Amino acid sequence: IALDRLQTGFVLDTDGYLELPYIGNLKFGGHTIAECEKMVVEKLTGYFETPVVRIQLLSFHVTILGEVGNEGRYTIYDPNATIVDAITFADNLTDYADRSKIKIIRKEGLTAQIIYINLLREDLLGQPGYYLQPDDIILVAPLKARQTKKYTLPTYTTTISLITSSITFFLLIFTLSTR
Numbered sequence: 001i002a003l004d005r006l007q008t009g010f011v012l013d014t015d016g017y018l019e020l021p022y023i024g025n026l027k028f029g030g031h032t033i034a035e036c037e038k039m040v041v042e043k044l045t046g047y048f049e050t051p052v053v054r055i056q057l058l059s060f061h062v063t064i065l066g067e068v069g070n071e072g073r074y075t076i077y078d079p080n081a082t083i084v085d086a087i088t089f090a091d092n093l094t095d096y097a098d099r100s101k102i103k104i105i106r107k108e109g110l111t112a113q114i115i116y117i118n119l120l121r122e123d124l125l126g127q128p129g130y131y132l133q134p135d136d137i138i139l140v141a142p143l144k145a146r147q148t149k150k151y152t153l154p155t156y157t158t159t160i161s162l163i164t165s166s167i168t169f170f171l172l173i174f175t176l177s178t179r
Contacts, residue, residue: 009058022047030109033057062132064090066140067097081132083117087140098141104129105137 012018016029023043028036037053044051057079065071069091078085083102087093099119106113106129115129124130 057134060132060134062086062134062136062138064138064140066138067094067142068092068140069094076132082130083119083132083138086132086136086138093140096142098143101141103139103141105139106133107135 010018010020012028016027017025018028019025020040020043023040026036026039026043028039031039033055037055040053040055041051044053059075059077060079061073061075062081063073064086068087071090074086074089076085076089083104093099102117102119104115104117106115117127117129118124121127
């Protein structure tokens, strides 16, 4: 079955290469869209007098983990998708999500860049990391209240119950023995 490239686009292989008809393999992985357009224009210059090339991102993946309704890997079809879009795809943040410290791990070449986003700041749109990039990993940390509610409070409640029961038991024995 032949695919209509005008509708489906071209897909990079796992090594970041794209095979284009008449041109061959080009390494797009690790380059910006502008750099990729320039590479294709250079290759087409022998075939056309003044080639015009427009490359756009059709889809990419992001992963969102932590205090969200539905963790997972999501396919994004909007090249201008934002951190808010990713949170919406993941069924929003839970009540215990720390909205002031959302971490984005972004691969740049062989290194990983860590970006923190504060959803509570008024200048949210101006923060680095607001716009998503391919293969971003978004980590939503829990508030300390979650740990307190899940682990600390039950421990204290159990301890206080045991102490109260022990005191009641000893008072009952003491009362019965003094009669």
